[in-house]
Amino acid sequence: MSNWNPGGQPPQGPQPYQPQPPQPYPPQPYAPRPYVPPQPQPPHPGPPVPPPGGPITRLRRRIGPIHTARRVFTPSRPGIVSDPEVARMRRIRTWVGVAAFLWMSYTYKLSTKISDTASDQVDKSWTSALALAATLPVLVGVLYGLAAPEARRDLLRRAGRCFGAIVAMMAAASVFPVIVLSGFFEGEEPLVEGHxxxxKGLMLAVLLLVTFWVLPFVVWGVGLAVQHVFRTADIHETVPPLLIMALAWEMALIDVFTGAHEGVPTVVRYVFILGSPLSVTAVGLWELRRLRVRYGLGMRGLLMR
Structure with a gap:
């Protein structure tokens, strides 16, 4: 009996626990389930695939100048090792070199206009591509002499793609001097005048082809050729760092003998000239070590020794 329940009666209302109704079915004895073999799981979804696009998009991907340059100058050997860390280190070294070149041009007034600085950088890239094209046959000849006899035929077969990229680059670049030397656009009145x-139709077609296909192919191809070292990874993953180190020292010698970067103090000039090959050599040696330690790829695998 309490102040809250003066009569001492149990509280009225719903009980906290209600009796359960009887089960309609008596419990059944345990029956083992039939064996069901494990079903194959669906594969893990990969990255989203871009839609095929319309006919114009498919045509652009097939014959467009940039997509064509990627197919021509990018390595595509089955099973090729592509290390994202190595690619990232190359990009960092390239951007550091470009930043140093721009700083030196701005500080010492080597170029008065941004267009002149960009033109100098394009000329340097084109010179690098020409030096690569001249150095690659020498390197392939050395590797052919050092390789085991049973590896030489495969070495030449893989190098054929690299030489094909060189031929494509030279053929596209030769369009401009051929047009100028042949006088194709001379001796005819301007396209916008007269009937x-x-x-005039042929001249207009050639002009459109050169402007919207050949020029983008050459510009994009030069960058890809230098970046992928004329797709020499199709020969072996160790060839690009070897070739790019040789190219860096060749470009340094060219800068020394041609008197590049005139107007810059002597100490700064030689620091800049030697800084490029030294940094490229450091990155190349690190890349060779990473390929050997992480992927088991070394010069012996290239030469089959």
Whole structure:
């Protein structure tokens, strides 16, 4: 009996626990389940695949200048090792070199206009591509002499893609001097004047082809050729660092003998000239070590010794 329940009666209302109704079915004895073999799980979804696009998009991917340059100058050997850390280190070294070149051009007034600085950088890239094209046959010849006899045929077969990229680059770049030397656009009135003739139609077609296909292919191809070292990874993963180290020292010698970066103090000039090959050599040696330690790829695998 309490102040809250003066009569001492149990509280009225719903009970906290209600009796359960009887089960309609008596409990059944345990029956083992039939064996079901494990079903194959669906594969893990990969990265989203871009839609195929319309006919114009498919045509651009097939014959467009940039997509064509990627197919021509990017390595595509099955089973090739592509290390993202190595690619990232190369990009860092490249951007550091470009930043140093721009700083030196701005500080010592080597170029008065941004367009002149960009033109100098494009000329340097083109010179690097030409030096690569001249050095690659020498390197392939050395590797051919050092390789085991049973590896030489495969070495030449893989090197054929690299030489094909060189031929494509030289053929595309030769379009410009051929047009100039042949006088194709001379001796005819301007396209916007007079009546439209078959000759003017041909000139317009050539002009559009050179402007919107050949020029983007050459510009994009030069960058890809230097980045992928004329797809020499198709020969072996150790060839690009070897070739790029040789190219860096060749470009340093060219800068020394041609008197590059005139107007810069002597100490700064030689620090800049030697800094590029030294940094490229450091990155190349690190890349060779990483390929050997992480992937088991070394010069013996290239030469089959």
């Amino acid at each position: 439209f003739t078959a000759t």
